[in-house]
Amino acid sequence: MKRYVLHAPFSIYHFEATTWAHATHKHTYFEIIFILKGRGTHFINGNAFGYEAGDVFLLGPEDYHHFTIDTLTEFSFVRFNESIHSEASAGQDGSWQPVIRALLTTSSQSRGSIVTDSLEKQKLHHLRAVLEEESLRQQSPYFDPIRDSLLRSMLLILARNLFRHVPAKPVVSASLEAILLYIRQHIHQPAILSIDHLADAFHYSPAYISLFFKKHTGESLKQYITKYKIKLIEARLLYSSRTLAQIAEEFGYTDESHFCKQFKKYTGHTPTAFRRGL
Template identity: 65%
Template sequence: MQRYLLHTPFSIYHFEAKTWNHPVHKHSYFEIIFILKGSGIHNINGNTFAYTEGDIFLLGPEDFHNFEIDTLTEFCFVRFNDSIQKQIEERDSLWQQVVSTLLYTSSQSRGSIVHDKQDKKKLFGLLAVLEEEYENQHSKYFESIRTSLMQSIMIILARNLFGQAAASPILKDSVEAILVYIKQHIYQPSKLTIEHLADVFNYSPDYISIFFKKHTGESLKQYITKYKMKLIEIRLLYSQLTIGEIADEFGYIDESHFCKQFKKFTGSTPTNFRKVL
């Protein structure tokens, strides 16, 4: 499965399409997808949703998706990585709770996450301002304006997502439920063993591995390692945490073990990775 990368902290991709020319893929970043016109199907993490004008989707790292376009569709993809989140956290401590829940709890079992007409109007209005400012992104004012606009957008998305939570539970026997559980417990290795996951979801260890690979295209162990390593890379890039503090955050028994696993996965030690980037 292809993995798309974002080489800048933030970007906007606005385009029209009659056919979708991308394979099922994952990202190294977060993505808010606005549907400005058109209709079709959006396949996300093994779930299928009809989309139409006004729909808004939120995807995170390791979510996989593609579109099947029925009528000419105008998309706007707002892409960003954790550095945007960190900038907002530094300004607003209350924001930390909103972001951690919104970005690291999967919303994809619910499809489009905004149904309130007034909130849709506000979000598309904020998007228009964001796009206009993005055209002058080298201005010394752009970063501050972008951060404020993104904070407003994310809070409105969070309000809508949280309001749907009770009415739209994730089915326990779906791959989506496993993805949510992994994201919620990524800092607790003991809860992410095949045996523990099989027990939580009432599967045999062999079956849960087969079930997960069938729906995602990769093994449970591979998915968990890649997701964890992506979060660690983000910590190294955009936080001031020491190597030891990051190792402790992700539940490693010691810093040496953490460094060995990181090098095995990336080909670089955490220290060199941070220096190069």
């Protein structure tokens, strides 16, 4: 599968189309997709979602997608690397960072367009319009802080809309999706992703939840959690300037040495070698 590369920290791609010219693909970056007009179907990670004017999608580096266009569609793709929101926080109050980090590491693609409220859509499209207009003056010394502020506002609104539909406690359900969502939401908190804790959260016995998960996924809970965490760490290594110690702390490792050993065990490379492109 082709993977598209973004060679700059940020870009906007605005166009109209009657047919989709790209095969199913992944990216090396995050992408906020705005639908300005038109109708069709957006295929994301094997799921099909109808789209219409006003819809907003958020894709991460591991999401794969393509469109089928029914009527002339106007798109605006806001593309950015994770380093954008990391660098923007330097010297600032970073109280919003956990919210954005959770947004960027939580798959939102089981629900299609993130925003359903018309007023919220309007706010996001206004921010997008200002961002597009400002992007015409990227050589200005004021562009970077304006871009970062607008992009941060977009992400916070997206987070508000995504997480307002997610209960503070997991829904007690036999649904595999409920368990997967809980894992994705708490991937930075390994202490509450133990089999015992998950069993307690979903009111199952440890033995039952282990068998249930493996039956429906083909792998154990521990394997899934570790693989998912490693994929997120790979994205951090490739698309952020965080140190190994910072990444280890973010994902709840006891120390950098433990982090490096586990990463090499599952990828065959040290984090440093992986970051250098080996």
